[in-house]
Amino acid sequence: MYPCTALEENDLVTIWQSKIMAAIISLFISAIHTGIFLLxxxxxxxxETAELKIKASELQEAVMRSKLESLKMQLDPHFVFNNFSTLTELIYEDQKEAASFLENITRVYRYMISNSNKDTITVKEEIEFLNAYFYLLKKRLGEKIDLQIEIDSALFALHLPPLTLQLLVENAVKHNTATLTNPLTITIFSDSGDIIVRNKLQQTAGKSLVSTGIGNKNIEFRYKILSEKMPVFSESNGYYEVRLPLI
Structure with missing residues (x-):
């Protein structure tokens, strides 16, 4: 066996260096491909995650819009029943009053039908509707209830969700006592660009201020969808007050 010459040793070193370099290059290329694949x-x-979030957001919005539509135009069924009972009595007692009462019922339902597709309504239109609605309540309860409205006319063109004022008046009547000796007064006025609905706390024993279905939760839900500002419900010095931001 012949010993390796210096030239052969150099050749072996070169071969091993080439193999090592090839292996390093191969690993480098593999790492690049793996990195690109992982990237x-x-x-x-x-x-895919972003698309799922978008779809989830769209689905949530669709659900909320559906809920909004279901909450937007609701009247207490007892209110409807009481109106037709009152109308029946008036037809027999006073036909002129019955005609006026029926006209206001028509105004209430015309408002609901014509605005059923709207998310918001002007303050002016809401007040006009509220006046017709309160006329029907007043006809049934008489001097037991009173409504005072003092809103800056500069706010009439601004908006709020339909039936918001009606729901608050309805809640006030539903959850407070109202008698001839202790009538319930509901005041609606403007303050710093908002609308305030206020009434003295004359709660009926065992009843809660928070209504279910078409009360405060209804209003909060609609504002949550339509506006960044939320209504504020509070009690202070024997009064219940709701501050409504305008849209």
């Missing part, structure tokens, strides 16, 4: 997978996952 693409991350990007695809990020896109």
């Amino acid at each position: 693409n997978r991350w990007r695809l996952n990020a896109i």
Whole structure:
């Protein structure tokens, strides 16, 4: 066996260096391909996650809009029943009053039908509707209730969700006592660009201020969808007050 010459040793070193370099290059290229693959997978996952979030958001919005539509135009069924009972009595007792009462019932339902597709209504239109609605209440309860409205006319063109004022008046009548000796007065006025609905606390024993279905939760839900500002419900010095931001 012949010993390796210096030239052969150099050749072996060169061969091993070439193999090592080839292996390093191969690993480097493999690392690049793996990195690109992982980057693409991350990007695809990020896109899929974003799309899922968008779809979830769209679905949530659709659900909320559906709920909004179901809450937007509701009247207490007892109010409807009481109106027709009162109308029946008036037809027999005073036909002129019955005609006026029927006209206001028509105004109430015309408002509901014509605005059923609207998310908001002007303050002016809401007040006109509220006056017709309160006329019907007043005809049934007489001097037991009173409504005072003092709103700056500069706010008439601004908006709020339909039936908001009606729901608050309805709640006030529903959850407070109202008698001839202790009538219930509901005051609606403007303050710093908002509308305030206030009434003295004359609660009926065992009844809560928070209504279910068409009360405060209804109003809060609609504001949550339509505006960044939320209504504020509070009690102070024997009064219940709701501050409504305008849209």
